[in-house]
Amino acid sequence: MSDGTGGAGSRGGGKTMEVSVISPTTAAFEGTGESVVAPAHDGKIGILHDHAPMTVLLGEGELAVRSDGETRRFHVSRGFLQVVDNEVSVLAERVEAIDQGETE
């Protein structure tokens, strides 16, 4: 999974994280990302490199993962987001990719 740029994040130039977006039926995204903006239960939350370990409940809304200069967007509901050692896992019962280019 790790290609040397993620993991502990101490190596390599990019300040990235291993991001995975998982639903019961599929892994919608797995890879390196620079930032994650997620719909938490009480508002938006942004995650960057070296975020403190955290588990947060998600509400319903748009999840944006910035990866290689591209932003991938998903509609998520019912789930949680977890950060540990620059690994961000988003688990949601419903994950639907939003078409690229449509938004902004």
Next chain:
Amino acid sequence: MANAREIKRRIGSIESTKTITRTMEMVAASKLRRARQRVEEARPYADRLSDVIRRLVSPELAEVEPLLRQPERIDRAAVVLLTSNRGLCGPFNSNLIREARDILGRLEDDGVERDFHVVGSEGIDYFSFRDVEMERTRTDIEDSPTVEDARSMMEPLAEEYVAEEIDAVYIVAARFESVMETPPTTRQVLPVHVPDDRDGGGRFYILDPSDEEILSELLPLYVVNTMYRSLVETAAAEQGARRRAMKDATDNAEEMLDELQRSYNRARQAEITQQIAEIMGGAEALEE
């Protein structure tokens, strides 16, 4: 010995049966491929979800969270049996039915009232023929079950459990270990059993909102997911069983065809020999 034409006719009929079973085998094989993929893709979500729940649960929370309530005594339990809507899949359904009868019998021995839920025509037919009372039945779960299917099945049961109308929920389904290994299994969904090996990672850091609130959101997801996995694993096992049954049928048909072809050749030869003998006899009679 049957005459050659009769044998020829049987060969034709077995040929066409073989075509059908071979086609069904191939259809099942391709459905199995997709179903297996669904089983595998369901794993990461289930693993992570149970990992987080395992780390959130504490003895104090187990006391207050209704889905973690451990009843002192089980007075009434729901048993959900998953079978297929279609047959022609060997002993697949009868194995599941036997497992369900076992658990129903055991609960009865323990003096537990039983709500019996059955999914799939095969199971429903079996139990309605034997006048077994069924609480709810469903035949609308297709080859590719969805999370919504699982939710619609699990939600009413979870509500009954929270209302303390039932004290346990069991799912009887196939566990998909591999294509060849799909044993019928009984899973206890409620009360949620949390494995207590808490060596992995320990307690959490920042929790937003509190552990109690997160847990009460995630437990229903976990319960629905257990049902979802049972549905996809059973669907995959069904296709595996059908492929195997149809392959056996195709092989049998081939064997029968071999044998019939041999009998046909023999019958044909006997007929010709007889005809020659008759001609020879006629010729001899003329000479005299």
